[in-house]
Amino acid sequence: MNPKTIKALTEASRLIGEGRKDRALAHLEARIEHVKSTPIGLTLLGLLLAEAGRHGEALERIERALKLDPAYVEAYRQQTRSLGTVGRDQDALAAAEAGLRLAPGDPDLLLQKAVSLQELKRLDEAADTYAAALALHPANPHLLAGLGLLLLRLDRPAEALNALEHAEQHAGAAPGYDGAAIARNRAAALEALGRDEEALAAIETARAGRGDPQIELSRALLLLALGRWQEGWAAYEVRDMSAARGDVATIESLRAHLRANGFTVPEIGNDPLARTPVWAPDAPEGSTLIVTAEQGLGDILQMARYLPILAARAKVTMRAPKPLHRFLASVDAPIEFVDRIEKGRRFDHKIAMFSIPRVLGTTPETVPVTVPYLRADPERVAAWRDRLGPEGFKVVIAWQGNPLGTIDRGRSVPLTAFAPLAAIPGVRLISVQKTYGLDQLDRLPDGMRVETLGTEFDGGEDAFLDTAAVMAACDLVVTTDTSVVHVAGATGRPTCVALKFQPDWRWRLGGHTSPWYPTVTPVRQSRPGAWDDVFERIAALVAARAAAV
Known part of the structure; x- marks a missing residue:
């Protein structure tokens, strides 16, 4: 390795150690001529590109590293991570298995293999992989955390809780350890076991100073489950999809989380309602109001009970998936149903469906329960x-x-x-x-x-x-x-x-x-x-x- 390559990699490593990964990436990209011929340099560059969200470029660099040295195990580690991140789970599994042929007991590659199997819905094979990996590395917090998440998916919360607690016990200063995710999953295991108050305590500990939208969403749903609706409805505003309410990265993280859990999520893009004020009960009667459907079809039907209440105070238009329009139109109220907002159309106020209970102060005792509020033809x-x-x-x-x-x-x-x-x-x-x-x-x-x-x-x-x-x-x-x-x-x-x-x-x-x-x-x-x-x-x-x- 020539001296300029060594110097470039040494400086990049120093910047990474100081937490300045963006500077490290810029440093290596500016010196690409010195690192493009070494697997170590290309793999490090691939890692930094992946962390910057540039996964296509990252994979290109890793593939070049492996052509230079097909036996470079670290390149396989990074390749399988990047492939998994972009949803190429079958390719990620193949990369992990190729790396394991060179380093059979490598804990990172075993973890990535298990994760890939899990994403491919081959859950029994994933469990076997975790078992084999933990037999070799019984105190590895990443493996324990991964096993805990898998056991949650297998609806085995007691075993999941045990694995996650062991992950926390062995975490120490493990590099890359995501304590917030582990705490969130531990709370999910406690909740699945009926230990809601303990789950909420775990969430409160995990959220301290983090601003993680997934933790905030978990906390909101737990508060609602416990009947603490005043707090819960307010906390549930974290699910808000309006780009005007927060930074795009946080919102996109939450949107991805909701999609992964089976919810439908409206596109935000150039939201024509971004500057429309949110409706409140003291709004002038007869003002125009756009109500936005959100989440799954059942959720929309659940919240449709509020439409007559809103229609008694405002001229209501509801944006909802078109297949629901005819059924929703059976509600006893004059509502206009649309599936998109025409360019240039304006409303006095807006409200998302799951914000209505907060605005109206709904408690378990005051839920509108007059049925039927929708009717069969x-x-x-x-x-x-x-x-x-x-x-x-x-x-x-x-x-x-x-x-x-x-x-x-x-x-x-x-x-x-x-x-x-x-x-x-x-x-x-x-x-x-x-x-x-x-x-x-x-x-x-x-x-x-x-x-x-x-x-x-x-x-x-x-x-x-x-x-x-x-x-x-x-x-x-x-x-x-x-x-x-x-x-x-x-x-x-x-x-x-x-x-x-x-x-x-x-x-x-x-x-x-x-x-x-x-x-x-x-x-x-x-x-x-x-x-x-x-x-x-x-x-x-x-x-x-x-x-x-």
């Missing part, structure tokens, strides 16, 4: 009633949410869990399940029958019109915690919702009732993962209702 109800016929006690069922987001972890159930309901004499199970989990209809146990409604069921551009009508034509709804329960609750249908041990925040209060939906009966797991008991209790409720008809 009478003609569709009549048509479905004729098609289904009068026979039997008709139970509408749904069992599967979107499995692509972590929000679905532990909340969906196998269709076979409904077998005790199918065994009740005179009960008919009628599926309104769409898209996900339909393959389970081909694997029903002997004696279990589930009726389906054909490909035309809710098959047009509009969402939930047939779902709401079928519910109105049937006797009862039994569902997991997906958008289906919000359709049922908003239309006032008698419903049982099967909930995991620690469900979403909106179901934590009320025991066997819900502050949001008076016709919905929550039936909760007595312990994590125990669905048999839930459906035995639901079957008893169904049998009693069927006998009373």
Whole structure:
């Protein structure tokens, strides 16, 4: 290695040690002629480019380093990190395995292999990789933290908590250790075990001085789950998607987090509403108000209860996904529904749907619960009633949410869990399940029958019109915690919702009732993962209702 290369790398290392990585990157880029022929220099440059968010350039430098020296293990470490960051998980796995052929026990490469397997949904293989890695490196905090996150995804919170606590115990001054992420995941494990107050304490410790939007979001949801709504609604404003409210990097981090958890997130770009003031109850009556839908379809239906309240005070336009417009239009209020804001259109005020409870001071005791606030189309109800016929006690069922987001972890159930309901004499199970989990209809146990409604069921551009009508034509709804329960609750249908041990925040209060939906009966797991008991209790409720008809 020539003296100029050594000098360039030495200075870059010094700047990195001082925390001045941007200066180190500029230093190396200015001296590219001296470092481009050495794998060490190219790999260091790749690392700095990756940390600056320039992942395409980083990967190009790493690939050049590996061409110069195919046995340079550090290059494989950086390559698999960068590939994982840009979502090329299969390539990241291949890079980790190539590095491990050269350094079989390398803890960083074992970690990256496990992470890649996890992202590829090969969870059992990821668990095996962590086990093998921890057998070699039992006190490695990065491996322990990764295992904890995997165990959370596998809905094994007690084991996850143990791994995460060990990660914190062994952290010391481990380079690259993300204490905030570990604390956040430890809080998630405590929450999953029903230890909400301990989880909140962990979050409060983790958030001290950090300004991490994901920690703030976790704190807000915990406060809401605990019934501390005044604090919770205020804290929940961290989810705000308006670029006018904070720095873009923080907002984009939060947007990515919401997307990863299965939420729909509106584009912000050149937001035409950025300078529109937020609505408050003392705004002049008759002023124009734009209400912005946010998050999942079920969330929008839940918050639609506030539309008549707002429409009594303002001229309301609601921006919402177009497939929901016809169903939302059944609300008893003069609302204009749009899916985008036309260029040049102005409003006196704006409000995002999940800011309405904060502005109105909603508490568990003051939730607007007049139902139905959305209604099924009478003609569709009549048509479905004729098609289904009068026979039997008709139970509408749904069992599967979107499995692509972590929000679905532990909340969906196998269709076979409904077998005790199918065994009740005179009960008919009628599926309104769409898209996900339909393959389970081909694997029903002997004696279990589930009726389906054909490909035309809710098959047009509009969402939930047939779902709401079928519910109105049937006797009862039994569902997991997906958008289906919000359709049922908003239309006032008698419903049982099967909930995991620690469900979403909106179901934590009320025991066997819900502050949001008076016709919905929550039936909760007595312990994590125990669905048999839930459906035995639901079957008893169904049998009693069927006998009373």
